[in-house]
Amino acid sequence: MANNDVIFLNNLLTQKKDEFDNSLSDDEFFELFSFDQILKKYDLSYDELSYGDVDGGDDGGIDGFFFFINDEMIYEKPNLNSFQKYSNLDLFIIQSKSSSSFSEKVFDRVISTVRDIFNLEKSLDSLKKVYNTELLEKASLFRDTYLGIASSHPILNIYFVCSSKGDASSINIKVANRANNLKEVLMDYFSGANIEIKYYGVRELINSSRVAKEYTLPLKFEETLSKGDNSYIVLSNLIDYYKFVTDDNEDIRRYIFESNVRDYQGGVEVNKDIKGSLESRDNLDFWWLNNGINILSSNASIVGKTIHLENVQIVNGLQTTFSIWNYLKEKHRDLENEKRSILIKIIVLDQSLSETRDRIIKATNFQTAIQTASLRATDQIQRDIEEYFLSKGLFYDRRKNYYKNIGKNATSIISIQLLSQAFMAIILREPHNARAKPASLIKEDSTYDKIFNKSIQPEVYLFQSNTPLACCGDGKLPR
Incomplete structure (x- = not known):
């Protein structure tokens, strides 16, 4: 040392x-x-x-x-x-x-x-x-x-x-x-x-x-189609896409996936189909059998056969990505002979256009089997709470780790889960459920609709955001 x-x-x-x-x-x-x-x-x-x-x-x-x-x-x-x-x-x-x-x-x-x-x-x-x-x-x-x-x-x-x-x-x-x-x-x-x-x-x-999160990443491609500076469709070799979504340790860069659609459901039918396509020995290219990947980026530039993307967020295609990762990493295939491709749609969007971003996320994921609960953060009421909290000097983390990653103080960041727990415990008077089932509060329609609806004044949410933090006498964030 x-x-x-x-x-x-x-x-x-x-x-x-x-x-x-x-x-x-x-x-x-x-x-x-x-x-x-x-x-x-x-x-x-x-x-x-x-x-x-x-x-x-x-x-x-x-x-x-x-x-x-x-x-x-x-x-x-x-x-x-x-x-x-x-x-x-x-x-x-x-x-x-x-x-x-x-x-x-x-x-x-x-x-x-x-x-x-x-x-x-x-x-x-x-x-x-x-x-x-x-x-x-x-x-x-x-x-x-x-x-x-x-x-x-x-x-x-x-x-x-x-x-x-x-x-x-x-x-x-x-x-x-x-x-x-x-x-x-x-x-x-x-x-x-x-x-x-x-x-x-x-x-x-x-x-x-010192290991920084890299949101600006190069993606090699084989073919591309573009309508201008704000949209691209590319075909990328499976190996090149694998390298794009993994770090030096070959671990998935989880942070580049839109936080609301991160839950990989390994056993569901769609993943069995994707795995079957990857393991198939027929001559069908992979992109013929798969809907592909949707990526949002704040800027894109092409040099040769590589597109450089800034502020990458993969908003659709998590199941496909994880299936490719599991297949290539665990099987230790002869990577040099992997010739199949994946279809990738890239939309270049100004980061300030949060409503447009949410509409794209919701629309692309409604076309898949993703659970509605995974898209809660794109709801209008969630954006309204975020804007109201910002006016009060607080940061509502409807997009997981967004404010953590830009260096905001932890005591000023309120997550959807924490706000839901506080509301359930104090307003709905169900502290046992708030503590026992923290992740389920926004997944189940019955509880979500009780906690988040337009009849509730924003001041109520502001009060709840202060309550759990104030209860932590040891200075730690609440469990």
């Missing part, structure tokens, strides 16, 4: 803390910052980072508890029938301390906790006097979900991640031995799982923070 690395990291933390929420203590912010860097590929919102935070009294040595199915963070028991065989289930258990080294003591508490919360013969209710509510709720959700999809043979990956201001390149032998002990305990409960111990020290945190 270079001598100046700690100084660089501390300066970075000070800067980011001012952007995020300077009311947090240094240790609290280091924790959330660590979560954000460790889980960077998932593009989590401030609410999601805080949701997985289980730190506090009786946390059993665990600060963060996050799990994902096919890269989607799980808040509540999902529809288990929607998952295909061999879905990926990734569990992250995070221990974060702003100390200058990694200690074997970290593992002592966690090993004991793991023996409690992952022993399926032990009731979590019997542990209420031992562990805090947040940890037990997350453990219960993980248990129920894992058992619920066990018959579909999920691929379980468990990561125990330690973060500190220490040097991850020279782990003490005592620490390494205790880490192996933890790995063995986890193997006792999940014998078929892939288990990995990771360390994020000063250098790893700095490097992760």
Whole structure:
């Protein structure tokens, strides 16, 4: 570790803390910052980072508890029938301390906790006097979900991640031995799982923070048709499109997908058809059998056989994209011999034309099997709330992470989910549903229509936006 690395990291933390929420203590912010860097590929919102935070009294040595199915963070028991065989289930258990080294003591508490919360013969209710509510709720959700999809043979990956201001390149032998002990305990409960111990020290945190989201991307194409400077139709080789939507680690750039249509539904019929088309050995080109991809961009320029797109947002074609990604990444095909193409429609649109943008998103997705609930953020009432909040100095994050990505302070950002929870708990007087089913509030028509309708004055939403934040005496965003 270079001598100046700690100084660089501390300066970075000070800067980011001012952007995020300077009311947090240094240790609290280091924790959330660590979560954000460790889980960077998932593009989590401030609410999601805080949701997985289980730190506090009786946390059993665990600060963060996050799990994902096919890269989607799980808040509540999902529809288990929607998952295909061999879905990926990734569990992250995070221990974060702003100390200058990694200690074997970290593992002592966690090993004991793991023996409690992952022993399926032990009731979590019997542990209420031992562990805090947040940890037990997350453990219960993980248990129920894992058992619920066990018959579909999920691929379980468990990561125990330690973060500190220490040097991850020279782990003490005592620490390494205790880490192996933890790995063995986890193997006792999940014998078929892939288990990995990771360390994020000063250098790893700095490097992760420097990985910027790239919204200006080049796309190679084979043929193009254009009506002018604001619209293009291109045919792109499947390999070139794969490179366009993935980063250097071959992970999907989730942030370039319109947040309202991000939910990949691996087991649905349309994806089986796409997979069948990709695996077919006939001579039909892929674009003959697929509706293609729709992309919005603020600017486009063509040089040779490459189109350079600024502020890329893929607004339709997520299922196709993920199917292509899964096919090419997991099959390790002979990529040099892949000659098939994908049809891509590109619309160049001024970013200030938000209403036009929403109309395009809604229209292109109504032509597919996407659930109406996924398009809530394009509703007129959602735009009205966003504009009203802006006039009051608040940022309504109807488009996930839009305001986070442009550097707005976390305490001024209100998500659709958080506003829905507050309304359900206070106005509708159903706090149990607000806490137990946070993600379902805007998915179900019956609850959505109660929370968001034009008969409700905007001042009511403004009041609700202040209430949950004011309730957080520890300065953290609400769980």
